[in-house]
Amino acid sequence: MCPKELEEKYKRKAKAFKNLKHEYISPKRAGMVEALDNSVGRIINKLDALGIADNTIIILTGDNGGNFDETTGGLKGYKGFSHEGGVKEPFIINWPGQTKPGSKNDAVVIGMDFYPTILEMANLPLKPDEHLDGVSMVSLMNGTSKKLDRNEVYWHYPHYHRTKPYGAIRKGDFKLIEFFEDSALELYDLSIDPNETQNIIGTNPLLGEELLSKLKNWRANIGAQMMHENPNYNSNKTEIKRRKKGM
Missing domain, CATH: 3.30.1120.10 (Arylsulfatase, C-terminal domain)
Incomplete structure (x- = not known):
């Protein structure tokens, strides 16, 4: 949901925006992004206040790509499609002491990889019978590998x-x-x-x-x-x- 005040904020910005590239403009979506950003910020601030930020893994991702053509950055397809616009999604992780700030990796990963990854992060034994299609991404996150063994x-x-x-x-x-x-x-x-x-x-x-x-x-x-x-x-x-x- 988009808070009304944020939607109004971006409606005002849209009126003054020179859309030279003819980009898709949605004040409501812009407000939703800011609301999400603010929510993540509150979580991080709370972790800092509790003194547990250095012992907490934060993962920000989605379950599909854009919701329709104008929200996929020019990629083909959208939610529901197997084209890149439907399967590419944000994936940001902060793992204190393991992930290097600002580092990137373009290896292909998929949702099923989260289960074995989180088990390994928590130093728990893997359960191959339960994550048959998943591969741990830990080696990508700590920089010991550039791609998965798949x-x-x-x-x-x-x-x-x-x-x-x-x-x-x-x-x-x-x-x-x-x-x-x-x-x-x-x-x-x-x-x-x-x-x-x-x-x-x-x-x-x-x-x-x-x-x-x-x-x-x-x-x-x-x-x-x-x-x-x-x-x-x-x-x-x-x-x-x-x-x-x-x-």
Whole structure:
């Protein structure tokens, strides 16, 4: 939620802002960001006051990318998509005595990595049976490694929400997306095309086959649930609803 006074503050700023780059402007979102920043500041100040800041790990992150196109910094897709605009998110950590202030790392990590990471941070034994897809990020945080000991990361999204059902795999700089409805494939080289504007599956069929095989094997190995056809689905009713909504 955005406090009313902050929304009004940024409405006033927006009136005087020369938007030369035609950027998306939202006083409410700007106010929400400031409110979040203030909240984090209050937490840090309280930790200092209690004398436990040096023994407290702070992690700031999100669970998805932007909420719609104008909030992803030009990246393709948004929340729900496996394109970069949907899966790239903020990740900031302060671990006193371990993380170096101002340091950065561009290794690929995923939400499942938090479980083994926090266990190792707390000097607790790892539980491999409970975090099968996760890898501890401690070596990245303390600077002893530049990347994780993992070749691929996977996504499985057999739902209709914002996008069509899909599965995806990223290996190195290459990402393959498989859409379950029609088996359509998208392949991107993120090292030269981070905005995913060029689907290179047509010119790289062997790489596409390799990644698709890995993706299918991964789904089989973990017993991933797939979609089932709805016997009661009526395409005519769906079309009528779309027309009523003006879609």
